[in-house]
Amino acid sequence: MWTAQTPPQLSSIRERLIRLEETIIFALIERAQFPRNPPVYIADAILSGPPSFLHFFLAETENLHARVRRYLSPEENAFTRELPASSLPPLPPSTSIMPNDITVCDEIYQVYLHEILPAICPAGDDGNYGSSATCDVAVLQALAKRIHYGKFVAEAKFSAAPDAYIPAIRARDREAVVHELRSPQVEERVLRRIEKKAATYGHDVDFETDLAATCKIAPAAVAELYRRHVIPLTIEVEVRYLFARLD
Amino acid sequence: MWTAQTPPQLSSIRERLIRLEETIIFALIERAQFPRNPPVYIADAILSGPPSFLHFFLAETENLHARVRRYLSPEENAFTRELPASSLPPLPPSTSIMPNDITVCDEIYQVYLHEILPAICPAGDDGNYGSSATCDVAVLQALAKRIHYGKFVAEAKFSAAPDAYIPAIRARDREAVVHELRSPQVEERVLRRIEKKAATYGHDVDFETDLAATCKIAPAAVAELYRRHVIPLTIEVEVRYLFARLD
Structure with a gap:
């Protein structure tokens, strides 16, 4: 059984x-200044070919970040499967969490497209596709970091x-593990x-x-996104990590 | 003389x-969570070779953004000189500002390194080089956009x-043009x-x-950065634009 030398x-x-x-x-507020801009998320709409513009742009951004060692950090998880090796020397292996390839990035991507975007952005298309995709990548990376921190929590x-x-x-x-991990009181406080x-x-x-009356983003919608997606996906990461923990 | 068909x-x-x-x-607050991390800005410290890590990372990011047409927008100005052509079809030419290649990106880069970073980040090195550089790029791009908006203002x-x-x-x-452009009352309001x-x-x-007593960034330092750098560089862009305007 793997042992944490410096437990988090x-x-x-x-x-x-x-x-x-x-x-x-901050990332959500930045994205919310643009409307939904559907062509960003549809294959063959901006680029010719199968991946959507966001898919392409995210993969290219992660490609660059992989080359500078981002995904060798145990805190980082990429959405893209095949990434180039880092051109920097490797980091020393983590001694605080077990080496693993647990990821819920696919789930985060789907939730972002189908639940979060419609909740925070007004419908419409203002042509700001590059700006929207840049904000999308920032939100996705922040969510991935937050949710995969479940490994450290676990x-x-x-x-x-x-x-x-x-x-x-x-x-x-599973139910017993989840029961042990969760604290409804802490979760309410977070929300x-x-x-x-x-x-x-x-x-x-x-x-x-x-403070003016207008608000760039609905506060209740952000709390709701935490309640419905961020917390459950974090718990999912924690459970998967613990289920692999004794192997 | 060029005529704006749809003046801003x-x-x-x-x-x-x-x-x-x-x-x-938001971008400054994000950067301020990390210390200065000097190796990011020194040649041969993280990468082997002459450009600093930030220089390399900024150029690679702009390279990707150029491929998806970012710098064909009259609102965007790249720090990097030689960038690839866009792989997307070109945008229709701007009819609201005169086509131009006016840029103060070099000045922004120097001011950022030598004035802004030391003002917002505590001294120190926590090894978060990739995260720091990612935030640096976000600040630089936001500053470049804000300052080059001077073309639209002019x-x-x-x-x-x-x-x-x-x-x-x-x-x-020059003095008469600057006098006509500036409004001390508006500038005070902005600050x-x-x-x-x-x-x-x-x-x-x-x-x-x-609100807790602690603050992630000194509010006076941000106002000072606007007073000392953002406003003067915007005026500089406005003057250069107008001096080219009648040619």
Whole structure:
């Protein structure tokens, strides 16, 4: 069984997750300034050929980032399957989480296209395809980082109390593992904080008044996206990590 | 003399400039979460060879963006000189501003490295080179967009009152052109709004209290960066545009 030499600390992970909330909200606000711009997501609409413009642009961006070692970090997970090797020397192997190839990037991509985009962007097409795709990539990368942090959360919780998890993992008792991992109280706190952050960062700041009435993004929609997608996908990553943890 | 068929409207330009303030502030806050990380900016430190890591990463990013037509838009200006042709069909030529190759990207790059970075990031090196460079590129692109919008501002002001500009332009009277372009009252308003935005968006949002005492970025430093660099460089773009305007 793999052993964490420097198990991640839950307190420092929480700090990173809280900071990533800003990154996600900023990226969503940036995307929300453009309408949905459907051609970005449809094959053969902007580029000729099968992949959509976003698919192409994301793969090319990840291609560049792979060359500068992004995906050798255990915190990073690429949406694109075949990526070039890094042209930089490799990083020392992680000693805080188990080496793994667990990913929910496909799920994140689908949820982004079919749930998040329609929730945050007004319908319409203003031709800003490149700008929209650039924002899409920023949101996707931020979501992937946040959600795959579940690996660090799972390792921290497992390392702190292995006996609470080992029997349920051995029995492949998914429900028991999820029950042990989740804390409804913490989740409620996260959701309320998210809504407050989205309201603060999304408000138009006016010079005369304190905060204008208009909001660049619906705070409740951002909290809802966390409730319906970010938290469940993070739990999914945690469970998959723990199920592989004893192999 | 070139004539704008659809001169830009000052009111819609102002809206774009106000919205770009958020983009710049969000990007600065994102960069400020990492220390300065000097190896990113030094040749031969991360990559072997002469360009710095940021230089390389920016050029590669712009290379990709050029292939998807970014720099055919009159709103966009690349830092990199030799870029590949777009693989998408060309856009119709702009009818709102004069075709031109005016750029202050070199100046923006130098100001960013030597003035802005030291003002917003604590000294230190945490090894997050890729993340830092990704944020650097976002800040640089946002600043370049904001500052080169001066071309649209200049065209709007010129189109609205050509007689106020033509004699000074013909006489190459830089001071008179600048005097006509500037509005100290508007600039003061921008600076106060910037400081307020940086305070609002940079504050940590806490669940119990309204806004925590800590701030991710010094609001006064952001206003100062506008006062000392963004506004003067925008004026520089406006003057260069108008001096070329009658040729």
